[in-house]
Amino acid sequence: MQTDPFDFWMFIAGLGIFLFGMHHLEGGIKGMAGKAFKKLLQRFTGKSWKGILTGTIVTGILQSSSMVNLLVLAFLGAGMIGLRNSLGVVLGANLGTTFTAWIVAALGFKMDIADFSFPFLAVGILSYLFLESRPFLKSLGGFLVGFGLLFLGLDFMKDSIANLTSHFDLASFKNYGLWAFLLTGLIITAIIQSSSAMIVIILSALNAGLIDIYQSLALAIGAHIGTTATLIIGALGGTADKKRLSLANFMFNAIVGVVLFFFIREMVLFTRVVLNLTDPLLELVLLNSLITLIGILLFYPFLGIFERFLKGLFGKAIPKGETLYVKNIPPEVPDIALQAIDKELRQVFLYTRQFILECFRIREKGKSRDSQWKLIFSSATNLNKKYEQIKRLEDELISYYSQLQEKNLTEAESAHLTSSMMALRSMVYGAKDIKDIIHNISFISESDDKVGHEILSRLSTLLQQRLGEIDLFLEQEETGSEITTPQNWLKENEQLYNELITYIYRNIRHNEVPISTLTNVVRQSISCLDNLCNSAVLRKSGKDTIPEKTEDYRHPLI
Known part of the structure; x- marks a missing residue:
C-alpha cells in the first residue's frame, strides 16, 4: 500500500x-x-x-x-x-x-x-x-x-x-x-x-x-x-x-x-x-x-x-436606546467600558438635575452645559416621561453591567463597576424621591399658603446650591477643594430638614396646606439630596459602600 x-x-x-x-x-x-x-x-x-x-x-x-x-x-x-x-x-x-x-x-x-x-x-x-x-x-x-x-x-x-x-x-x-x-x-x-x-x-x-x-x-x-x-x-x-x-x-x-x-x-x-x-x-x-x-x-x-x-x-x-456611549462599546474591553459608564453616569446626573429643577419650577442660568441632555429630552412632553427616560437609562446600564460581570475583571475593575452601579441606583432613588411629590409641589405652588411657599423657596435655594456643588465636585480631579466637602453635605441637608420641620410646627395655625403634605415634601426633597450626594461620593471615590446617612427624617413631635 x-x-x-x-x-x-x-x-x-x-x-x-x-x-x-x-x-x-x-x-x-x-x-x-x-x-x-x-x-x-x-x-x-x-x-x-x-x-x-x-x-x-x-x-x-x-x-x-x-x-x-x-x-x-x-x-x-x-x-x-x-x-x-x-x-x-x-x-x-x-x-x-x-x-x-x-x-x-x-x-x-x-x-x-x-x-x-x-x-x-x-x-x-x-x-x-x-x-x-x-x-x-x-x-x-x-x-x-x-x-x-x-x-x-x-x-x-x-x-x-x-x-x-x-x-x-x-x-x-x-x-x-x-x-x-x-x-x-x-x-x-x-x-x-x-x-x-x-x-x-x-x-x-x-x-x-x-x-x-x-x-x-x-x-x-x-x-x-x-x-x-x-x-x-x-x-x-x-x-x-x-x-x-x-x-x-x-x-x-x-x-x-x-x-x-x-x-x-x-x-x-x-x-x-x-x-x-x-x-x-x-x-x-x-x-x-x-x-x-x-x-x-x-x-x-x-x-x-x-x-x-x-x-x-x-x-x-445605530444602536437604539437612551445611552450615548456604552451601546457602542463591546464589553470585551472592560477598562474602556468602565470609562464609558462613567460618562453615562455624568449624563444621568445632568438628566436627573434638570428633572428635579423642572419639578420645582426652577429656571437655571447658563444652560449651555446641558445641551446634550436637551436633545435627549426634546421629545418629552411632561415630567413623568422624563422620569421614565431616566428609568430606561438605568435599565440599559444595568443590562450592560450584567454583561461586564461575565468578563474577567480585575479586583479594581470589579470594585469600580460595583460602585458605579450603586451610584446609579442612588441617583435614580433621588429622582424617584422628587417624582413621588410632584403633585404635592404643584399643589403648594398653586395655593396661597405662605408657609408652603416659604418651604418651597428654601428647598429650591438649597437644591440649586447643592446640585451646583455636586456638579463642580464631579468635575474636579481631586476631592480636596474650595467648595463644600462631601462630609458636610449630609449634615447641612439634615440641618435644613430640622429647621423646616420646626418652621412648619411653629406656624401650624397659619398654613392652609396639610402638615402631612408639607412634611412629606421636605422629607422627600432632603432624601433626594442625600441620595445625590451619596452617588457623587461613590463615583468619585470608587468605593463600594454608601456613606452613612440619617435613616429617617422625622420631627421629634411626630
Whole structure:
C-alpha cells in the first residue's frame, strides 16, 4: 500500500499548533503590557498618520489585528478617537500583521526550527504552570509557549508539504491562471480566519517548490482580502461603527489587492532587478508588506472623503436606546467600558438635575452645559416621561453591567463597576424621591399658603446650591477643594430638614396646606439630596459602600 506523500493530519496538526501559538502569544503580551498598548493606541491616534504608525507598531508586536480592531471599536464608541483616525489604525494594523511573515521567512526555513522551539516551550510551560502567583512571569511563560508553538507548528506544516512537489502536477491548475490562486488564498484565509497562518502555508509551499513566486504572491493577495472575513463576521448584527470599520477594511484590502494583482509581474521584476533579491521567501514577504504599504499611501490622501462616505452608511444599525456611549462599546474591553459608564453616569446626573429643577419650577442660568441632555429630552412632553427616560437609562446600564460581570475583571475593575452601579441606583432613588411629590409641589405652588411657599423657596435655594456643588465636585480631579466637602453635605441637608420641620410646627395655625403634605415634601426633597450626594461620593471615590446617612427624617413631635 503506497503511503500518501502529503501527510494531511500532520499538516492540520501543524496549522492548529500554529494558531494555538498565536493565541498564547497574544494572551502573553496582553498580560505583560496590554494596558500599555491600550494607552499607546489611545494617546497616539490624534492624527491619521499617527493612527497608521501606532496601528502598525502595536499589531506588529501583538501579532493580532483582531485585538487592535476590537480596541479601535471601543475607543470609537467611547468617543475617544474619531472615525477618520480609527481608519488610520485599521490601515496600520494591516501592515503590522505582515511582521509574522518576516520572522518566519528569516528564521523558520534557515534552521532546525523544531529544536529551536523546544527551549521556549520548556521554559514557557513551566513558568505558565508553576508561577500562578506571579502574573507577569505567568504571562511571560504564555508568551514563550506561544513563540515556541509558532515554530513547532511551522515545522509540522513544512515537513508535511516537503515531499508533495514531486507527486503533484500543477500543469492543469496553472491553466486557470493566477486568478485561481487569488481565489484559493481568499477562500482558505476566510475559513481559517488568519492571514498570518495562510502566509506561513504559502511560504512552506514556496520553499518546497510547489508554487512559484507569481503564484505565491497571488495567494498572498487573496489572503489579504480573505482576512477581512473576521471583521465582516464580527460586524453582523453589530453597531453602525463596527459595520463601517469592517466595510472600510474590506474595501481597502479588496481594492488594493485587485489593483496590484494586475501588476504582479512588474512587482516581482522590481524586487529582482532593482533590489537584486534572489531568495524567493524574502522576495515574497517583502512584496507582501509592499502591497499593504502601497495601499496605505494610495488611501491616505482620501481618508477624509472615505470617512464622510462611511458616515452616510448603516444609519439603521445605530444602536437604539437612551445611552450615548456604552451601546457602542463591546464589553470585551472592560477598562474602556468602565470609562464609558462613567460618562453615562455624568449624563444621568445632568438628566436627573434638570428633572428635579423642572419639578420645582426652577429656571437655571447658563444652560449651555446641558445641551446634550436637551436633545435627549426634546421629545418629552411632561415630567413623568422624563422620569421614565431616566428609568430606561438605568435599565440599559444595568443590562450592560450584567454583561461586564461575565468578563474577567480585575479586583479594581470589579470594585469600580460595583460602585458605579450603586451610584446609579442612588441617583435614580433621588429622582424617584422628587417624582413621588410632584403633585404635592404643584399643589403648594398653586395655593396661597405662605408657609408652603416659604418651604418651597428654601428647598429650591438649597437644591440649586447643592446640585451646583455636586456638579463642580464631579468635575474636579481631586476631592480636596474650595467648595463644600462631601462630609458636610449630609449634615447641612439634615440641618435644613430640622429647621423646616420646626418652621412648619411653629406656624401650624397659619398654613392652609396639610402638615402631612408639607412634611412629606421636605422629607422627600432632603432624601433626594442625600441620595445625590451619596452617588457623587461613590463615583468619585470608587468605593463600594454608601456613606452613612440619617435613616429617617422625622420631627421629634411626630
